[in-house]
Amino acid sequence: MSGSTTSQGFAFTREQFQQIIEDTLAIAKSAGASDAAAEVSEGAGLSVSVRKGEIENVERNRDKSVGVTVYLGQRRGNASTSDFSRQALEQTVKAAYDIARFTAEDTAAGLPDAEDLVSVDEAAVDLDLFHPWAVDADGAAALAKRCEDAAFATDRRISNSEGGATSAQQSHFWAGNSHGFRGGYSSSRHSISVSPIASMKTGKGQVDMQRDAWYSSMRDALELASPEAVGRYAAERALSRLKGRKIATCEVPVLFESSLAAGMLGAYVQATSGGALYRRATFLLDSLGQQVLAPHLDIDEDPHQHKGKASAMFDDEGVRTRKRRVVDAGVVQTYFMSSYSARKLGLKTTGHAGGSQNLRLSSRLTQPGDHLEQMLRKLGRGFFVTELMGQGVNYVTGDYSRGAAGYWVDGGRIVHPVHEVTIAGNLREMFKQIVALGTDTYTMGGKTVGSMLLERMKVAGS
Structure with missing residues (x-):
């Protein structure tokens, strides 16, 4: 990102951000901090929603903040402000300093070790994450309307809609600490979505109504699926849920x-994250070197993927990120x-302050022809899940129980929709009972995987 960020929809340039970081760290040092870290950021965006062809909401967002962390030995304080004036920076540093003064010592507190920090050259690598979208409110509304119109045009049983939406978001930041780390970049994320409602009269004089939704989200708006494709697919999903029933x-x-x-x-990821492990709040405690997934499964991480949804040359602390195999066989x-x-x-940091980066779960058994239809044939007779409800996962025990909807499959073919059931198991066993992964990969939040077949689960119905 060059210094001309004001011409790219931002109010502040990279040079201004760099100066704010230098000023903040200097203020922290003069206040008596043994170490300090700071980050300054700005975000801007437009979100427009339509319903039944009429504009419902137009929202513009613009936010900015400076956050500073001050260390007094092994005592830590943190504070933030949205005011970039010198006086505000001084007050924010003082607030963080005062918090640190009255915080108990923590032997684990402190900046990352200097040798773990990304170098200036590494931090400057461009991963192609910034693609500003110069769409205005009228243009965004037109895209959302095309998406919703396509859903309505799919079938006359698409009788209503919870609306279509277009979102264009972009942000940039700069960060640094007293160990010499400096780095930052711009990024963008854009999306279109729609939630159609299908309805039909049943034999009892009642109306069966089912909703579903679909979306497309990319860093580059040119790579979004067409509004018509998103609308049609969302409509087909809603239609396919009509005449749903419970199962035994x-x-x-x-x-x-x-x-x-x-x-x-x-x-x-949650079960093998450092926070869960040191608090002993995970069923995968002490799992390093242990077999926890089926032996045909691998998990790979590539933080340096161009345009990746979770790409970064360094984590939230400035620690360099690396390609790695997370799970092998x-x-x-x-x-x-x-x-x-x-x-x-x-242990040593793995560069995951802020979470995982572009994970891919793959199976050594997957064949090129293992698309969804083939996965349904492998399922044979069982339950194909397309929606989950509730938060019924206990990471301490691994117990898993969630409301579900989808389709009953027999002879490798979908027989009828299923709703109002619960699926249950334990993640420890579920991970080992993954028997196949499809080639129909989907990326959500930086995690990529195909359809997943489990050997068996309890399905509680009527």
């Missing part, structure tokens, strides 16, 4: 749609740790 309680194989399988990958190779959680565990 059973224990059967379960196939998770790829977008939901990404959530399973997220559960793995089902065996845990490494955790997800910040410098603080790593110290708590007596």
Whole structure:
């Protein structure tokens, strides 16, 4: 990102941000801090929603902040402000300093070790994350309307809509600390979405109504799916849920749609994150070197993927990120740790302050032809899950129980929609019972995986 950020929709330039960081760190040092870290950021965006062809909301957002962390030995204080004036920076540093003064010492507190910090050259690598979208409110509304119109045009049973939306967001930041780290970059994320409602009369004089939704989200607006494609697919999803019914309680194989399988990958990250491990709040305690996934499964991480949804050359602390194999043949190779959680565990930071970066779960058994239809054939007779409800995951025990909807499959073919059921199991067993992954990969929040077939789960119905 060049200094001409004001011409790219930002109010502040990179040079201004760099000066704010230098000033803040200098103020912290003169106040008596043994170490300090600071970050300054700015975000701007436009969100427009329409419903039944009429504009419902037009929201513009612009926010900015400076955050500073002050260390007095092993005591830590943090404060932030949205005022960039010199006086405000001094007051913010003083607030962080005062918090640190009255905070108990913590042997794990402190900046990352200098050798773990990204170099200036590494930090400057451009991962192509910034693609500003010069769409105005009228243009955004037109895209959302095209999306919703396409849903309505799919079938006359698409009788209503919870609306279509277009969002264009961009931000930039600069960060530094007293160990010499400096770095920052601009990024963008844009999306279009729609939530159509399908309805039909049932034989009892009642109306069956089902909603579903779909969206497309990319860093570059030119790579978004067409509004018509998003609208049609959302409509088809809603239509396919009509005439849903409960099923009898059973224990059967379960196939998770790829977008939901990404959530399973997220559960793995949560269970092997440093915070959960040092608090002993995970069922995967002491799992390093242990077999926790089925032996045909690998998890790889690539933080340096161009245009990746979770790409970064360094984490939130300025620690360099690295490509790595997280799980090899089902065996845990490494955790997800910040410098603080790593110290708590007596280990080294893995560069994950702020979370995981572009994970991919893959199976050594997956064949090129393992698309969704083939995965349904592998399922044979069981439950294909396309929606999950509730937060029924206990990471301490691994117990998993969530409301679900989807389709009953028999002979490898969808027979009818299913709703109002609960699926239950334990993640420790579920991870080991993954028997296949499809080629129908989907990326959600930087996690990529295909549809996921589990050997069996309890499905509680009528």
